[in-house]
Amino acid sequence: MSLLRRPALPSLLLPALAALLALPALAAKRPITHEDLWSFDRLSAPALSPDGRFAAVVVTKPAYDPAEQSADLWLLPVDGRGEPRQLTFSRAAEAGPAFSPDGRLLAYSVQREGDAVPQIYVLDLQQGGEPRRVTSLSTGARQPQFSPDGSRLLFVSSVYPGTKNDADNQRIAAERKARKDNVRIYTGFPIRNWDRWLDDRQQRLFVVPVAGGEALDLLAGSELVKQPGFGGRFSDTGEEIDATWTPDGQSVVFAATVNRHRAAFANVHTDLYRVSASGGEAVRLTGDGTLEAQDSYARPQFSPDGRTLLAQRTPRGEQVYQPTHLQPFDWPAMRPGTTLRLPGERAVNGFGIDADSRTVWLTAEDAGHEKLWRARLGEPEARLAFDMDRGVYTGLQVARRASGVLVANYDSAAEPPEVVRLMPRGGHQPLSAFNRERTAALDLAPAETFWFESERGARIHNLLVKPAGFDPAKRYPLFVLIHGGPHIMWRDSFFVRWNYHLIAGTDRVVLLTNYTGSTGFGAAFAQGIQGDPFEGPAKEINQAADVAIERHAFIDGTRQCAGGASYGGHLANWLQGTTTRYRCLVSHAGLVNLESQWGTSDIIFSREQNNGGPVWERGPVWTAQNPMLKAANFRTPVLVTIGEQDFRVPLNNVLEYWSLLQRQQVESRLLVFPDENHWILKGENSRTFYRELEAWLDRWEAAP
Structure with a gap:
């Protein structure tokens, strides 16, 4: 019996269940299409009312035409006894819902008609009616949090350095817009993050009365924000400051860094700080105050009784x-x-x-x-x-x-x-x-798990996904899909970007291997890739394919292809130079030259740590495990793809690979998406990518 139990269905699911039962009993399930994949509703993380009665979630309804996409707030009864209720009905995308302490009000960020940028709105869940706008900053507002007494809202905005109020921000914005030149000027590192050039704007914390009024910049004029390395936490979508109210509502605790300007040659860390809710100088709560790398703290949160502060801590080693x-x-x-x-x-x-x-x-x-x-x-x-x-x-x-x-x-x-x-x-x-109803019509077999022991004695975890309409008497080609990171893992999860079932279609088996370096298997396993970025993981990937073929008679071992994205693309490029076992390869955002990747990516110091020293010392990893230096062995046909706005694996890395392929006369196909970043996120671009991927695999799997 599954340990993931399904208890009695609450009443809100009964109509959906009745609709499913009304379907013809013998209706055949069909393979998933890109149109299915793209049209599934996408849900934000839920916000939970303090009393645990309701959850609020943003439900995005995607569309190939962005103008037709919508995202709205829904309210879900947590006891399951009532129907979900849609709270907003505009195409503008709400974000970051937060309940007031009494559960009556819901605050969120949205750019409504007439707003130049997103602002904070408050909706009264008891009285209903139109939401009320609380902020009007020219720099926008996001991530609202109610104070413990419910009278004020804490939020985040991106402002220009040295500003004291919104008038300062408006003046600087107007001055920059009036400039006749167009130039970015830097004096330090970093200068880019994922898909955007960094500017000098800072993440700041603001407090505003819920009843309305002027928003107060808590850090304006402080010595903290004057430090050259001040900033928040980088993510793949931007920069944020993790913050929370203190239990008495008199202060705010937040996480920030002051040594980001050392990122080219040292590890960056974040400390916890406290600042008065009326503004002023922040007091550091963790660390020794030096710029040297230390443990990092993030996402502070207080216990309900106010006696304990908890935060995530990442040690430095x-x-x-x-x-x-x-x-x-x-x-x-x-x-x-x-x-x-x-x-x-x-x-x-x-x-x-x-x-x-x-x-x-x-x-x-x-x-x-x-x-x-x-x-x-x-x-x-x-x-x-x-x-x-x-x-x-x-x-x-x-x-x-x-x-x-x-x-x-x-x-x-x-x-x-x-x-x-x-x-x-x-x-x-x-x-x-x-x-649920749309999923019920699709043939989506659960991912299956198997393990094996690698040649160097590690237990390696794998997921196997069978095609729609699977017939155990047939023999299917194998596509070895390699995850990026490397410090992530293949998960039993529903992906839009690399959807296992859409790739499997009706005529291939997909193998997903959690090679050394993957998370979810302990720190030592994740750390095992340091100093061995390609050779060891590639051997495990190849061995995983051997094991899958040996254990499953329905896999045709003469028809194998492999591919991946980001670090998975790096490994696909390593396979290009080290094996001819695969009929074809797929490489998205894959480096081929360790040296140029170090010099052009938006992060560099961790790369030299991984490879045993600076690039100019040309230690053994830099040379022995550089895919470009295996170009004499390049033979396998490869589909190469890249987003032109990718700054984590910049376009030049793919162009180097393409040049080598052309020089070696390897049959290949290059797709460059000018308006995409590290991922292919736009609907029509995604559809084209999957179409190209399927055609490429079909062609080479069918080859004699």
Whole structure:
């Protein structure tokens, strides 16, 4: 019996269930299409009311034409006894919903008609009616949080350095717009992040009365924001400052860095700070105040009783990959408590503190899943709350005034995301069914798991996805799909970018291997790739294909292709120079030259750490494991793709590969997407990519 139990369906799902039962009993399920994939509703992480009664979620309805896409707020009863209720009805995309302490108000960010940039709006859930705009900053507003007494909102805005108020920002913006030149000028590193050039704007914290009024920049004029390395936390979508109100509502605790300007030659870290809710100089709470690399702190959160401050802590060490732990502090003394870790030094992804102020709930990756863990404050290691054999839990939220009420997103390779209530004793209860009816018509077999022992003695985890209409008597070609990172893992999850079932179609088996360097198997396993970026992982990928072919008679070992994106593209390029076992390859955003990748990417210092020293020393990794230096062996036909706005793996890396392929007269096809970044995110571009991928694989799998 599955450990992921499905309890009795709540009433909100009964209409959907009745519709499913009304379908013809013998109706054949069909393969997924790109149109299916693209049209599934996409759900934000839920926000949970303090009393645990309701969850708010942003539901995006995608469209190939961006002008036809919409995103709206929905309210879900957590007890499952009522119907989900749509709260907003505009094409403007709401984001970052947050409940007031009494659960009556919902704040969120949106750019409504008449707004030049997103602003904070507040909706009264009891009285209904139109939402009320609370902010009017020219620089916009996002990530609202109510103060403990519900009278004020904390939020984030990106402002120009040296500004004291919005008039300053408007003046500087007008001056820059009036300039006749167009030039970016830098004096340090970094200068880019993922798909955007960095400018001098800073992330700042603001407070505004919920009733309306002037927003106060808490850090304006402070010495902290004058430091050259000041900033927030970079992500693949931009930059944020993690912040939270103190229990008395008199201050704000936040995470920031002051040594980002050293990123070219040192590790960057973030510390916790406290600033008065009336503004002023911030007080550092962690670290020694020097610019030298130290442990990093992020996502601070207080216990409901206000006596404990918890934050994610990432230790600094010689290894580039470091697992994230949970660090409690006595508040307000800031005495550190027992660090909470996960078995095998797995990394903490999400966490929340129960209403009892003692129980901590966490999510963390484990062997292809993201599972729920629990611990008591003072314990050194969390334990698994319950096991699961399908899917992942993400976006965990814990009720602050109702013990044991937890909500999250759930999805699996065969199930698009929905919102669920996690049951502390095991399993989950569905709270939404946005995608369920459409999914029921599709032939989406669950991903299967197998393990093997690598040649160097490591246990290697794999997922296997069978095609729609699978017939065990047939023999199918194998596509070996390689994940990026490298410090991520293939998950039993529903991807839009690399959808396992869309790639499998009706005529191929997809193999997904979590090679050394993958997360979810302990810190030592993730760190094992340092100093061996390609050779060891590639051997494990090839061995995984051998094992899959040996164990499954339905796989035709004479018809193999392989490919991946980002680090997976790097490994595909390494395979190009080290084996001819694959009939074809696919390389998206893949480096071919370690040296030029180091010099042009938006991050550089961790690359030299991974490779054993600076590039100019040309240590053994820089030369022995550089795919470009294997170009004499390039033989395998390859589909090469890249987004022109990718600054993590810049276009020049792919152009170098293309030049080598052309010089070696290797049959190949190049796709450059001018308006895409590291991923292919636009609907029509995505459809073209999948169409090209399918045609490429079909061609070479069918070759004699």
